[in-house]
Every structure is written in structure tokens, then in C-alpha cells.
Amino acid sequence: MAALLRAVPRLPGPTVWGRPLYGLRCRNGQDPRKWVGSRLATSKEKPPGTETEKFQMVYRFDGIRAFGYLSQLKVAQTALTVVALPPGFYWYSQGLMTLNSLCLVGGIAGFALTMLCWMSYFFRRLVGILYVNESGTMLRVAHLTFWGWRQDTYCPVADVIPLAETQDRPQELFMRIQQYSGKQTFYISLRYGRILDRERFTQVFGALDTRK
Known part of the structure; x- marks a missing residue:
């Protein structure tokens, strides 16, 4: 997995998200609606009170495509x-x-199914983009579906466990985004992803523990 991450080129900035090949647009902080092909992003129901709020991008992992x-x-x-x-x-x-x-x-088919289940379990929890609303109360997580398309999941910031309170470290390949309610766990890579708004990121996840 680490070798695959290293093989993914680090893209220079938001302009690459506007390339027609991927059908993505991210100019002026706009939300990229698609990651792969032309399928529109799916989204779980937006929590009440956030329909009119704008979400600011705070983290992005370019390798999600x-x-x-x-x-x-x-x-x-x-x-x-x-x-x-x-x-x-x-x-x-x-x-x-x-x-x-x-x-x-039969053995090849069984192995392929097993690998699909394992890879899907991880890919569906790998974070591509993190957003925070203007009031700082809601976290929007853009991740993959089983079919490789984008899906947005909303998490109350108050339910997010600060990264410093977990056993993960920023130097590790992946860190877990966990919730006190235990609803769902996501994975982010601070080694290969980019924090775009450190102030908002810290407000949600707390100060990063840099101990090795």
C-alpha cells in the first residue's frame, strides 16, 4: 500500500482538478462534484441547518482518483x-x-472475491477530501463507494475524536478519524495528503501529536 501511495504523483494544486479527463472542478474553493469518469457524486442526507452553509476544504488527498x-x-x-x-x-x-x-x-474466483472484500473495506474508508462548514460544527468526508465513485458523509465535529487522543501518529502511513459514537471510521494520510486550512483542521482534530 505504501508503494502504491509513493507511485501516485503529488499534484501541484487545485487547477489539476479541473482537467476534463476527470470531470472535476475545484476553482475558487468550489466543490469537485466527480472523481472518476462522469458519474455524479452521491451524498448522504445533509443534516438540518447546514443546507445553506458553505463548506471549506481543509484536507485533500490527490491519490484518491x-x-x-x-x-x-x-x-x-x-x-x-x-x-x-x-x-x-x-x-x-x-x-x-x-x-x-x-x-x-474456483480458487482464483474465491481469491478474487476475498481480495475485493478486503480492498473495498479499506477503499470505502479512505478519505479524499475533508470539508468543514462555516460555523465549524459539521465535518463533511468525501470518500469512495464500493463501486469506486465518490460519496459524501457528514459527521458532527463534536462527535469526532481529536487525533491526539488516538494511538495514531502523523508519521504513520494512515491515521484514523474516529467518532465517539463509533458509527464509522475513516482513514487519512498526512504523509501523502495535504492540509489546506490548518486552522480549521486543528479546530476539528486538535493539535497534532508529532512524537515519533
């Missing part, structure tokens, strides 16, 4: 592998395939 494509590729690869099972059983029943070959196809 690569992980989105990788997630979609893994779903497609797994689907093709599983689809190959019924023909395999048919060919085996007709004597056109040996039992060893059928077991090999």
Missing part, C-alpha cells in the same frame, strides 16, 4: 472471474476440462 480507478478495475476483474465459473462447470461435466483445472478456476 487512482484508488477509485483501482477499485473499479478490481470490481470488473472479480466479475469476469466469477462469470467464468458456470462455463467451467459445464465444460467439466462434458469432459472438456479436468478437475484440477476446475479447482484452479
Whole structure:
């Protein structure tokens, strides 16, 4: 995972989010609506009272696009592998395939499904962008869905555990964003991501513990 992160180029700034290839726009702090292809971002219901508020971007991980494509590729690869099972059983029943070959196809399909579940569990919790509303009471987390598309999840700032109170350190590859309610855990990478608004970031997550 660390090697994959190092392979993702560090993009220079917000202008790259406006490239037509990705269908993204991020000029003047505007919200990029899409990450991969042309599918619109999905969003869980916005909490009451925040409909008219603007959200300020405080953190961004540019490599999220690569992980989105990788997630979609893994779903497609797994689907093709599983689809190959019924023909395999048919060919085996007709004597056109040996039992060893059928077991090999089944093993590959099982391994692909296992890897898909593991990768999806991580990718769906990997944070691409963090936003905070103007009043500093709501955190908006942009992350991936199972299919590799973007989804926004809203978390009350009061429910977010400060990073200094966790066992994670900024030097680690990933840090967890946890909630007192235990609803959902997300992962951010301060080593490969960028804090764009340190003041607002500190208001939400507290001062970073730099101990090694």
C-alpha cells in the first residue's frame, strides 16, 4: 500500500482538478462534484441547518482518483472471474476440462472475491477530501463507494475524536478519524495528503501529536 501511495504523483494544486479527463472542478474553493469518469457524486442526507452553509476544504488527498480507478478495475476483474465459473462447470461435466483445472478456476474466483472484500473495506474508508462548514460544527468526508465513485458523509465535529487522543501518529502511513459514537471510521494520510486550512483542521482534530 505504501508503494502504491509513493507511485501516485503529488499534484501541484487545485487547477489539476479541473482537467476534463476527470470531470472535476475545484476553482475558487468550489466543490469537485466527480472523481472518476462522469458519474455524479452521491451524498448522504445533509443534516438540518447546514443546507445553506458553505463548506471549506481543509484536507485533500490527490491519490484518491487512482484508488477509485483501482477499485473499479478490481470490481470488473472479480466479475469476469466469477462469470467464468458456470462455463467451467459445464465444460467439466462434458469432459472438456479436468478437475484440477476446475479447482484452479474456483480458487482464483474465491481469491478474487476475498481480495475485493478486503480492498473495498479499506477503499470505502479512505478519505479524499475533508470539508468543514462555516460555523465549524459539521465535518463533511468525501470518500469512495464500493463501486469506486465518490460519496459524501457528514459527521458532527463534536462527535469526532481529536487525533491526539488516538494511538495514531502523523508519521504513520494512515491515521484514523474516529467518532465517539463509533458509527464509522475513516482513514487519512498526512504523509501523502495535504492540509489546506490548518486552522480549521486543528479546530476539528486538535493539535497534532508529532512524537515519533
